[in-house]
Amino acid sequence: MKLSNILTVVNQVEKSKFVNFLDRVCSEAIAHDKELAKKVRSLDGQIKNASSSEIVQLFQLVLPHFENSVKQHLSMLGAQAKLLVNIISRDGNSIARGSWIESLYSKEWELISKQAQESFAMLNEADFASDTFDEAKRLHIYHSCLSEAHQNDIRANREAKITDDERGILNILAEKLDITAEQQSALEHLVNQIPQTGALDCLNALREIGLVFIRRKDHTIFVADEVVSLLNRIEGKELADKHILRVLRTLSDAELSNILKSHGKRIRGVERPEKIKTILQMKLSVSSMLQNDICGTEANLNDRKERLKELISDLSLDLDKLGSTIDERTELIINSLNSCSDLEFNALSATGFKEMFSSLQVHLPDLTKTLQLEFEIEDNEPLTVDRLRALSITPHDILYVLSNDQVKDIRESMGLGKRGNARQMILESFADATDRLIDNYEALSQRDLAKLKAANIEIAEADIGVKFEETTKAIFEQLGLTVDEDLRKSVNTAKDKADILLSLSEDDVIIGEAKTCKNGDFAKYSTTSRQVKAYVNRCEAAGKRVAQVLIIAPSFSDDFIDSADTDTEINISLLEAKGLKLIYDAFKSRRNPKFTAKLFTKGGLLKADLIAKNI
Structure with missing residues (x-):
């Protein structure tokens, strides 16, 4: 989950540790960097009163300094923090309850302890007098250097720890001796044993240096995508x-x-x-x-x-x-x-992703269990596409969890061709399914089952509303707009559920409502206005400014249009489904289309033909 989205789901107290650490880093950095100081001063107000977008901007500005500070603090926190960092930076662990992280820590500790015992046995049994330069001798050399780096502080009457300089030398030594990261951890465990308990206390220490957020009501741990990338760089991890x-x-x-x-x-x-x-x-x-x-x-x-x-x-x-x-x-x-993550999420619409995931579950009934094991996802709630997106797991990631043989079997059962990249063909097939819905968007909005069936779109009448909502999102994505599913999930409640949230910036959003209507014009203004006003209140409570409410329907009654024009509480724009399709077609037909979400903020019934003409 992006840092901006995490800041919307935690309260002021829960984000305070991150803000305080960021403030300290910033204060130290601008004292030595005049150019940075100039950029920081361009942000309005004090950091403690800053909006989510200003916090994100500040984080991005001071990121190199933030990273250096984190690196220094981690070196002082020791082996336990290093083990926890390895866990929270792994795929699928960026959102989890504290108890789940604690269980992963115990499991990882057992594995390292077992590997350490095997390494210890190998070192004890080895014949170091022989001329053979085998694995045991390489481990012995590294272990001796590691012990020296740890013990030289004790001899100098200092706290025993491995400095960044020593760590750099040891990493080069490990590379030249072909010592894997797994073996490095095991040998370090022999020299300076990692504590078996106290993982939650260490998580709180990581919170103090801005690495994790802890939501107290359910003790959920959040690690921002930007922080995961930062930790991977510190750990020297080139790829996830x-x-x-x-x-x-x-x-x-x-x-x-x-x-x-x-x-x-x-x-x-x-x-x-x-x-x-x-x-x-x-x-x-x-x-x-x-x-x-x-x-x-x-x-x-x-x-x-x-x-x-x-x-x-x-x-x-x-x-x-x-x-x-x-x-x-x-x-x-x-x-x-x-x-690649953003590109891969955009390559398949929200509808396409959901259809692909549902289809794969039919072909592979154990898919959910496989993904939970592969990405270490806690099974405390159903695994949905929204949850996968929050964990930054893309459609491509799912297909690559499956073996090549499994993917080929799925391709054949779907009736796709046998030539070419099987995973790419599966992805493209679900992109095509979304394109068919977009082509028949007006019929979908009118709940015209006969017309949809004639276009080879098999859909249950009960599912039409959801499909219309998802297809509307797909159109917005194709128009280059940011459909913010993470934010939508964070502001929705069991009672108030907005259909669509379009992020214009870190703080500004458009609330979208997609309404189907079988016969005649859409006319339920009082019900719809109560809904959207509740969504506006939810967004504003999360620190977002609602630039506009956009309602999409097949057509609107005159009374609906008049009521929207005279509503003084919220700004409402109305757009007919055929009009949105007209805008979409115009956008796709232009080589360099000029389109902005601000075209949806004019208010009243939008003139789609005029918007399409000016794209």
């Missing part, structure tokens, strides 16, 4: 696990074996799923894996460059350039995957 999984799914069995061989792992008799699982657990450098491991030792530089070019195509990455060197191509792949 879900993106590394994509790369591994795309590689051949031989290439997976090459990676394992490069790091002395067994490959004989090991099945593909186990190879992928082992590589993920090793937490290897992605750059090194792409540049050195996948092609094997016999491949020359041109072979490696060509394979990365093919990989860009295999991953369906839309890049303006391919890069001329192996380093450039590696960097392009990593940067593209790190920044």
